[in-house]
Amino acid sequence: GELSAAVTPKDVALYIISQLTTSGATGYFVEYAGEVFRNMSMEGRMTVCNLSIEMGARGGMIAPDQKTFDYIKGREYTPEGTDWDKAMEYWKTLYSDDNAQFDKEVVFDGSAIEPMITYGTNPGMGMGITSGIPIAESLDGGVATYRKSLEYMDFKEGDAMLGKKIDFVFLGSCTNGRIEDFRAFARVVKGRKKADHVTAWLVPGSHRVEEAIREEGILEILENAGFELREPGCSACLAMNDDKIPAGKYAVSTSNRNFEGRQGPGARTLLASPLVAAAAAVTGKVTDPRELLELETA
Known part of the structure; x- marks a missing residue:
């Protein structure tokens, strides 16, 4: 699809x-x-x-x-x-040859996917951004562990993710620190302003990406929207140096892991795409980027 x-x-x-x-x-x-x-x-x-x-x-x-x-x-x-x-x-x-035999083949329909966001403490605890957090009894086992994860995140079964206030946004990592990720982020924030209460860390994956950001005029768009570009590196992906999310704070992050303490002791990480991260950065809450992109093209 x-x-x-x-x-x-x-x-x-x-x-x-x-x-x-x-x-x-x-x-x-x-x-x-x-x-x-x-x-x-x-x-x-x-x-x-x-x-x-x-x-x-x-x-x-x-x-x-x-x-x-x-x-x-x-x-x-x-x-x-x-x-x-x-x-x-x-x-x-x-x-792979046409007649190659695999241990397992799984087929998904791409048209069924919407912007995703995680709500728990592992990358598998994710859902479409307009969905509600699953009810424990609807899952196959692991109810106690599941509820422990929600307790850490201070979320409840059935909660909607849309509208939840966030504190930090991290764009970067080996997952989403490439030039097209910064292009996508800039597409959403262009003509808008960073939410006052949000701390945003925008970290290119390499110096080549940093150069492209400057050459393509993306840096100007980011700065006009109230963002700053940081030095290339891992940064808040794994809480290196001082780039740590404080305990209890929520971070919409484009990195790859959301385990307990991954971005700092007590930090609460919501994994998402650069578009979802950008939408959260300018609204200060979990926001469906399609809403902002519709406004852009209206």
């Missing part, structure tokens, strides 16, 4: 993890296939593969195609001339 508006590769990955759970692929390698992945940019594919470990997998991969070859051609360390031609002959064979 096709992804709906404002549904990003991060949402696709969080959706899959929510369906398979954080142990659903333990010990296995995952190959992602289908038109949703073929239509993704290389950056988007990297985001999905990066999150494979969050459902227990040893890793994730997407078969190379012309988009892959165009992306790497001319980059540092890439073969040139006849060496490129030889490499291409081999690289074009790197896909």
Whole structure:
């Protein structure tokens, strides 16, 4: 199927993890296939593969195609001339055979996915942003652990996530610190202002991303909206240095993990896409980015 508006590769990955759970692929390698992945940019594919470990997998991969070859051609360390031609002959064979046998095949409809957000203390505790937090009895086992997670987050079964006040926003990490993530964030905040009570940490994944942010005029958009760009690195993904979320505070984060204390002792992390993070940053609460993007195009 096709992804709906404002549904990003991060949402696709969080959706899959929510369906398979954080142990659903333990010990296995995952190959992602289908038109949703073929239509993704290389950056988007990297985001999905990066999150494979969050459902227990040893890793994730997407078969190379012309988009892959165009992306790497001319980059540092890439073969040139006849060496490129030889490499291409081999690289074009790197896909699973039509009759390949997998341990398990799972099919999802991309059109059923909406912007995602987590409500608990592992990446599998995620839901569509317009849904309500599941009732414990509707789950398969682990009720006590589930309720303990909600207690840590100070959420209740059946709660809506929309409208919940947030305190911090973190854009970055190896999951969402790429240039297209900053483009998406800027798309939402352009012409708006950061909510006064929100602390936002925008951290490029590399110096190359930082350079692109400046060259493309994204930095100006961010600064006009009241945001600052920080030095490239891991930052609040794992509470390095002083980049820690205070105990009891809520952070909408584009990173990959929301375990207890992951972003600081007592911190409460809501994993989401750059679009959801941007919407939260300017409204100060969990907000469906589609609402802001509709206003933008109205």
